[in-house]
Amino acid sequence: MLDIAAELHRWCEEERDFAVATVVAVSGSAPRQPGAALAVDAGGEAVGSVSGGCVEGAVYELCQEAMESGRSVLQQFGYSDEDAFAVGLTCGGVIDILVTPVRTGTDAYSMYAGAVAAAAGGRAVALTRVVEGPEELLGGAMFVPADGQASGTLGGSAALDDGAAAQTRALLDAGRTATVETGTEGGPPGAGGRGAAGDGDPLCGPTVTLLVESSAPRPRMLVFGAIDFASALARTGAFLGYRVTVCDARPVFATEARFPDADEVVVEWPHRYLDSQELDARTVVCVLTHDVKFDVPLLERALRLPIAYVGAMGSRRTHLARLEQLREAGVSDAELARLHSPIGLDLGARTPEETALSIAAEIVAVRHGGTGVPLTGAHTPIHREPGSAGRGARGLGEVA
DSSP states (O other): OGGGHHHHHHHHHTTOOEEEEEEEEEESSOSSOTTOEEEEETTSOEEEOSSTTSSHHHHHHHHHHHHHHOOOEEEEEEOOSSOTTSSSOTTSOEEEEEEEEEOTTSHHHHHHHHHHHHHHTTOOEEEEEEEESSGGGTTOEEEEETTSOOEEEOSSOHHHHHHHHHHHHHHHHTTEEEEEEEETTSSSOOTTOBTOTTOSOTTTOSEEEEEEEEEOOOOEEEEESOSHHHHHHHHHHHHTTOEEEEEESOTTTOOTTTOTTSSEEEESOHHHHHHTOOOOTTOEEEEOOOOHHHHHHHHHHHTTSOOSEEEEOOOHHHHHHHHHHHHHTTOOHHHHTTEEOSOSOOSOOOSHHHHHHHHHHHHHHHHHTOOOSOSTTOOSOSSOOTTTTOTTOEEEEEOO
16 A cells, blocks of 8 residues: 555545555465555545556455445455456466555544655655454554554554554564564464454464555665766666665765766765665665775675675676685675675676676565576466565565
8 A cells, every 4th residue: 555655645635535455465476466556536536556457447346335335345356267257367366455445534544644644755654454354353554653653553452553563663674565463462373263253372362464564765775886887787776766875985986977876976985884874674785896995894894784685796706806805804604605796697798787787687586586597498486475585474575
């Protein structure tokens, strides 16, 4: 839902009633991931998408029905081999969609209005909703800002709200969207299974599945080395949704005129600039200087940070020499294993633009657990199961 926050913020300012349909789970191949949303207002205007067109018509009707009934509904869509004309996904996957009415004059409306206003304003926020569990809780929602108190309620106990808020903040800190499970009493899910009302551990209650949507500022790409390859990479990083910084200690090269696609150009020794920054788990660092006096102190620090990616440019000979220099500086083998060097995938790249594409492709593969092999002839899934990387989350995806 937060992927269409700007439009919904406008609707809330105009005090429109609307219903929002959100992808809450994906199985197999599907065009949109959890968090993708389609909203329909009382006048029939629609924004967003949940399937790229496959089931939009049916979801549009569900939104209109939800506005009339005032009740949330969970609907599953998949491909039907028996009926080629049935509503479903032509890609063969299955998606679960939660449709929630949002009506003016209610506490829920105020909560949703606050969430979309914060997300539209670029602030780090998360929206948590009950997507599976006891029927009376379905659609219960909570808004959790990074810098304030949670508002709204999931409709159960205070313990459920407190436990959900804690889980939500953990995912928001990582800038991730995921489904998580908890008990209706706020503890681990009970043994009665998902949605088993009255079963399971009486201390924890029946299991409730929550969709936590995170809306965080753009992830950062730090490019060190003001060279022509950096200009191409800044352009590619901006295209992928990163907030790009180019840093170099040489003022004659580190100029805004040379890097028009970067969000900022910094003249500073690379390791000192890195030390001054607060970075999160989505940050990528690309070291293009291939100069020992810059590379070694910079990589020594970068490889010890809990960030998503560290890559360094250079020949294989440069790479081997750099590894020895880093070992002499005290970098462990486990830390060195995090280094992507020589940087990028083997695309046969020659130009700065092709090299930038190679680096970006490796970053995307690392981010989503891709193999980097051609899809032709491969037996790997095209649309990977979000969250296969773990932390116990089901249906994991990310918001840039």
